[in-house]
Amino acid sequence: MMIDPLSVFILLLGAATPILFAALGELVAERAGVLNLGVEGMMITGALAGFAAAHASGSPALGFLAAAIAGAALSMTFAALTQFLLSNQVATGLALTLFGLGLTAMFGKPYEGMKAPAMMPGPLGLNWMIWLGIALVPLLWWFLARTRPGLILRAVGENHDAAHGLGYPVRRVRILAIGFGGALAGMGGAYISIATVLQWTEGMTAGAGWIALAIVVFAQWNPWGVLAGAWLFGGVTVLQLRLQAAGVAVPVQLLSMAPYLATIIVLVLISARQKFGRSGGAAAPASLGRPFHALK
Amino acid sequence: MxxxxxxxxxxxxxxxxxxxxxxxxxxxxxxxxxxxxxxxxxxxxxxxxxxxxxxxxxxxxxxxxxxxxxxxxxxxxxxxxxxxxxxxxxxxxxxxxxxxxxxxxxxxxxxxxxxxxxxxxxxxxxxxxxxxxxxxxxxxxxxxxxxxxxxxxxxxxxxxxxxxxxxxxxxxxxxxxxxxxxxxxxxxxxxxxxxxxxxxxxxxxxxxxxxxxxxxxxxxxxxxxxxxxxxxxxxGAEMRLVDRSGRKPGATVLKVRGLSTPAGEGMALKDVALTLRSGEILGIGGVAGNGQEELLAALSGETPTAPGTIALEGRDLSRAGPETRRRAGLLAAPEDRLGHAAVPEFSLAENTLLTAGARQGLIRRGLIDRKAASGFAQEIIRAFDVRTPGPDTAAGALSGGNLQKFVIGREVLGRPLVLVVNQPTWGVDAGAAAAIRQALLDLAAQGAGLIVISQDLDELLELSDRFCALNQGRLSAPRPTEGLTVEEIGLMLGGAHGMEVAHVPA
Incomplete structure (x- = not known):
């Protein structure tokens, strides 16, 4: 039994890309203090919208654009409910996921069985979306750590009352962050339908949105950590497929479980380190998930 | 111009x-x-x-x-x-x-x-x-x-x-x-x-x-x-002077020895010791975040401590929970009125049940005696001049000062042997603050031992017989309040924490 490390790595990049996009988007929203559990719903919406647009136009690029718009549009429902009507972020996010899954199951029916147009190849035989995902990591790191808008975004997520007191538009910053998260989640979902599976199937994101949420915690709200987490998850996914193909004497169910088990184990290890270790406080934004209301 | x-x-x-x-x-x-x-x-x-x-x-x-x-x-x-x-x-x-x-x-x-x-x-x-x-x-x-x-x-x-x-x-x-x-x-x-x-x-x-x-x-x-x-x-009116008379320190009621808590989210307590006599008010001062909340939690029973560290009239309560301590006569009123001392959404009558259920007989065979709870709430409202429509008003609807009077009143009327309060007049207007202080003094005059934790030095000087400073989780030795100056207290609280005075000519 031989498993070639290079080919595994190339496959890993593909498997990691949907989660990388979604997790980077969620990271930006969470650094602004918004916990959006609707990632799965925005991904599946992006998967369908992207597939439909790509199929109709024959251009995968237009497909990803449509997916970004659809994801951002869906996230605006979340933004309206949580930022203006001050609804509970956890409940609203869960509802968004259920809404996205249901909506796409209904509107996706006509697209079942159709084929996606071919992806445009990029340098080194990897498509452009893989490259874009990797490029986003240093870009977002630089934005958050080095630019003034990034500083303001972190300030809003860290202490929204203080940010408001200094005159920063807390609500506007958060809405923009939610929209950005929605757009990236949509593109991540579209990667699954356009570039991986090459067709539309109901519920095809299969929990990738939840993995993305876990990876943001795993990454301790750092873009480089998100890259590591996405690659780790992608690696386990690819490896277990390879092991299945190689006919290893381990039950298939156990192998299919591996990526999810790996996620849970990593999260447990992080919590344990925070609770018992010397690493100090958690890196979570202090205002994460808390509603903000200013008295004028 | x-x-x-x-x-x-x-x-x-x-x-x-x-x-x-x-x-x-x-x-x-x-x-x-x-x-x-x-x-x-x-x-x-x-x-x-x-x-x-x-x-x-x-x-x-x-x-x-x-x-x-x-x-x-x-x-x-x-x-x-x-x-x-x-x-x-x-x-x-x-x-x-x-x-x-x-x-x-x-x-x-x-x-x-x-x-x-x-x-x-x-x-x-x-x-x-x-x-x-x-x-x-x-x-x-x-x-x-x-x-x-x-x-x-x-x-x-x-x-x-x-x-x-x-x-x-x-x-x-x-x-x-x-x-x-x-x-x-x-x-x-x-x-x-x-x-x-x-x-x-x-x-x-x-x-x-x-x-x-x-x-x-x-x-x-x-x-x-x-x-x-x-x-x-x-x-808008002359301030009422508090009356300190009529207090006689009696026998030791509370003894704390070697009390330490692990370093968690807040400040760890380090080897705290104190002795409290009946009829006495012990004032504990300190800058916020030096272990005040932790000390109250250790005394109230929210944080159990090592055996042998807290004794009420010779009975070891170190491992006992809050309800056991309340039954024994050790009551506490924490700093945070909304959410810690009272449930904002509950009515005042329901809030009496939180700490006074057992001592006032408001709960019988596991069932709430609503009439008794309402009556006790009415008693607090009357005795402490709480401005509110009645016992059915939600606690969160009261102003800070009125709710504080209610929370302190609930414990004072519980006839405690020892009462521990943290920041009893924080965010309370001057009239209500004077009333609360007088109630604490009266309680001591009736023979209870009181521990008053506060950041208001004037309040501590006004109320307490002895004064300790809490600094970085350590409690200083007590000093008689009589003759203590604000400067001396400042040094007990940790001085200027390494700050220096401006040295540029103005």
Missing amino acids: TVSNVFRAEGLGKTYPGVRANDDISFAVEAGEIHALLGENGAGKSTLVKTIYGLVRPDEGRMTLLGAPYAPQDPRAARAAGVAMVFQHFSLFDAMTVAENIALGMENPPPRAELSRRIAELSRDYGLPLNPARRIASLSAGERQRVEILRCLLQHPRLLIMDEPTSVLTPQEAEILFATLRQLAGSGTAILYISHKLEEIRSHCDRATILRQGKLVGTVDPRAHSARELAAMMV
């Missing part, structure tokens, strides 16, 4: 649903003066300064800054016009560095290296040493305030607003702050100083504008009036 007014308000008014927060407020602040804004909680001080800082838009009236009309849309407009503000509850970002925090408070911050250089330079000039690369979470309260002040100074403000800045400082740290403010005023900055500490205002401020129930009482020279006169202007 002959007018030296930096800021002038004319007829400012602001109404919130059900409250007239500001009503026809007019006053002026001049260049180079430290101008106090004085008033009880709820007198409208906060609304007024928020209006000046652009956080609240007034319903009527107008303001001028440096002779020009001034109506800021938001704090950034206020800062651009030359108004800076240091908040009471710090507006800092814990996870960020000093430099990042300061950059957030500036309109056009210079590049990082240049900003760090200017922070270092200015902090040296004003004797406020600070490392720009440190994270806020690792700073003390005094150091955090320096960050706020430096953030303001870098803007070269013409009007600097300070909202109760000394409430988190030791007396020595407060002296250093005043030296800095005096130096600033000397260079022509107008300072609007909000406080309800009368002595502080009398010794450091040039003029004082007094507010009462949203209305202007007047602008006076604080040095020309006694603290009593100023208080009377603030409250």
Whole structure:
């Protein structure tokens, strides 16, 4: 039994890309203090919208654009409910996921069985979306750590009352962050339908949105950590497929479980380190998930 | 220009649903003066300064800054016009560095290296040493305030607003702050100083504008009036003097030995020891965050401690939970009224059940006796003059002072052997505070032992027989309050925490 490390790595990049996009988007929203559990719903919406647009136009690029718009549009429902009507972020996010899954199951029916147009190849035989995902990591790191808008975004997520007191538009910053998260989640979902599976199937994101949420915690709200987490998850996914193909004497169910088990184990290890270790406080934004209301 | 007014308000008014927060407020602040804004909680001080800082838009009236009309849309407009503000509850970002925090408070911050250089330079000039690369979470309260002040100074403000800045400082740290403010005023900055500490205002401020129930009482020279006169202007009536008579220390009721708690989220207690006699009030002072909440939790039973550390009349209660301790006669009233001492959504009658269920017989065979609970709530309301429609009112609907009277009353009427209170009059108006203090003194006169934890030194000096300081989780040896000065207490509280006085000629 031989498993070639290079080919595994190339496959890993593909498997990691949907989660990388979604997790980077969620990271930006969470650094602004918004916990959006609707990632799965925005991904599946992006998967369908992207597939439909790509199929109709024959251009995968237009497909990803449509997916970004659809994801951002869906996230605006979340933004309206949580930022203006001050609804509970956890409940609203869960509802968004259920809404996205249901909506796409209904509107996706006509697209079942159709084929996606071919992806445009990029340098080194990897498509452009893989490259874009990797490029986003240093870009977002630089934005958050080095630019003034990034500083303001972190300030809003860290202490929204203080940010408001200094005159920063807390609500506007958060809405923009939610929209950005929605757009990236949509593109991540579209990667699954356009570039991986090459067709539309109901519920095809299969929990990738939840993995993305876990990876943001795993990454301790750092873009480089998100890259590591996405690659780790992608690696386990690819490896277990390879092991299945190689006919290893381990039950298939156990192998299919591996990526999810790996996620849970990593999260447990992080919590344990925070609770018992010397690493100090958690890196979570202090205002994460808390509603903000200013008295004028 | 002959007018030296930096800021002038004319007829400012602001109404919130059900409250007239500001009503026809007019006053002026001049260049180079430290101008106090004085008033009880709820007198409208906060609304007024928020209006000046652009956080609240007034319903009527107008303001001028440096002779020009001034109506800021938001704090950034206020800062651009030359108004800076240091908040009471710090507006800092814990996870960020000093430099990042300061950059957030500036309109056009210079590049990082240049900003760090200017922070270092200015902090040296004003004797406020600070490392720009440190994270806020690792700073003390005094150091955090320096960050706020430096953030303001870098803007070269013409009007600097300070909202109760000394409430988190030791007396020595407060002296250093005043030296800095005096130096600033000397260079022509107008300072609007909000406080309800009368002595502080009398010794450091040039003029004082007094507010009462949203209305202007007047602008006076604080040095020309006694603290009593100023208080009377603030409250609108003569203050009642508390009566300390009739207390006789008796036998030891509570003995604490070798009490330590693990370092968790807050401050760890380190080898705390104290002895409390019946009829005695032991005052425990300290700057916030030095273990006050942890000490109350250890005594109330929320945090169990090692066996043999806490004994009530010789009975070891170290491992007992709060309910067991209450039955034994050890009661406690925590600092946080909403959420810790009372459930905001529950009615007052329901809130009596939280701690008084067993001692008042409000619960029988696991069932609530609603009539008894309502009756007990009515008793508290009557005995402590709680202003509320009745026992069915939600606790959260009461004003801070009234709820505090209710919470303290609930424990006092529980006939405790030992009562532990944390910040009994925090955020309470002067009238209610006097009533609460008198109730505590009366309880001691009836033979109970009391531990009063507070950050208000005047309150501790007024109430307690002996005084201990809590500093970094350690409790000092007790000293008789009689003859203790504020300076001595300041040193017991940890002195100036390494701050130095400004050393640039003003």
